[in-house]
Amino acid sequence: MPVLTTTEKQVIPTYSLQESSDTGNSMIEIREAGTHCGSFRLDPAFLIPHRKDYYLFVLVKEGHNRHWIDFMPYTVKRDTFYFTVPQQVHLKEYSAPMVGLLACFTDEFLLLEENRVLKQLPIIQNPAGAHELLLNEQDIVFEEDVMRKMLAEFQADGTWRNQMLTSWLRVLVIYLSRLYTEQFSEACFTLNYCMLKSFQTLIGEHYASQHDVAAYAEKLSITPGHLTEVIKQQSGKTAITHIHERLIVEAKRRLLHTELSVKQIADELGFEDAAYFNRFFKRLTDTTPASYREQIREMYS
Template sequence: MAGRAVQGAGGIRTFPFPVDLSVLGVGMQVGPMGPERTWHADAPLDRVHRIDFHVVMLFDEGPVRHMIDFTEYEAHPGDLLWIRPGQIHRFSATSEYRGTVLTMQPGFLPRATVEATGLYRYDLPPLLHPDEPQLTGLRTALDQLRREYEDTSTLPLSLHTAVLRHSLSAFLLRLAHLAAASHDTARREAGSAFTQFRDAVERGFATNHSVSAYADQLGCSRRTLVRAVRAATGETPKSFIDKRVILEAKRLLAHTDLPVGRVGVAVGFPDAANFSKFFQQHTEVTPAAFRAELR
């Protein structure tokens, strides 16, 4: 693998793009998933780690469970997982990963293509469920990309790389359309009340944990908010707020060396003991134990 894993401030290793494993050293790879494939010979993939490149996995078998940014996703045959640079993730030691995996180094595509394909839209869902026509189009584009990637004899390197960029762009445009459509569908299904609540929580979770305060802010009753959130997510507004707070706390514990008390303050708990109690109630481990598990 090109480069060495970097130990992050929070103890999580970051692995660079394995350019030495690419055919002709180009900034992408595409091939079959399997137990023999890894980012790095020393990387236990069932441990939490980061990568500084894009990964797209198209599954032929399943279910497969995969953690991205502390959320567990379950992928089935025909599903795709899109992991973006810097996201924390972990492979499942009990799942068999079968299908096709695409990796891409940041900077391999021109800026216009990056913007058109939404490569850094971290708000888009990582797990995608294409319908049959969409899946056929994605498979066709990915198969073509793989043929071009493996064909090293018919073109000089400069043209080979240019063709790869065009083929990769075609696949990513299809993928980005699917991701954006899935995101828009989720927003419509959630309804405007929940969408407004979700956006308000995203802006205010670090200081506001009160369901009633959010209802007042949105100009609706607490009962209306409860119905909207339950219809969209199956959970209560309080549970939704708590999950967002816990996610941010986990990120700070993982990414930084902030003392536990400072992490608590950052997510709305001036008292360290109250933060530790809250965190343990929702995760069954203390903040210090959670951080230690990642190191």
């Protein structure tokens, strides 16, 4: 695969559901992909590394595309369910016909009072960092039936449309969460687990400006010691490790997908100088940022 980078803007662009939507103002979209039913503009620039600010669920009936989510390649297989969460970096290698059903929805949709319970479900939280679910024949029949009911409701624009869409989406997400916990390790949804997820969410929001545990403990209104204890117990990693790992992921994304200099990346991630960033990166990856960029692009070429 040729390495494709965002050379023009020097940043990884983020596309909203509004930009991909036919209506331009939706929090939820249901579409069918296939040669007989037109196309859904999921990626305004699908061959350029980009992020989506919405959740994407895809039931693939036919197709053999290849794409990347962050640093993992996936070859799309028929009768498989694929899902992504906001802010992952997407890159498609090529465009090819695909037949299937697609559901997209935003964080704004999940924040509505009647939908907040969905936010805590495994398929949404995605603690395993997964991207695909294997389906048996019964799963395929059930999911296609639910998604076609959603599609019919979305296209009809009838009375109580949003309520019907929400109800069917709840059924779909709960069913998928059941499959998720069967195929990946099931998490125990305790208060401490919720604290772990809150901590990870905060890191996602503040990784470029807050690098120390105390800052996050203050946002969670607990002591740094208690936060460290809970995070270690829930994840097997220290709190500072979670912070550092997110910084490394974001650094790797920029090294692979942009032409930003190491100094520019260090600045974007809140490091005082490039030398400190180089030492930090080498300590956690056993290689320098420049060497990593060369190695990863050679691997992807």
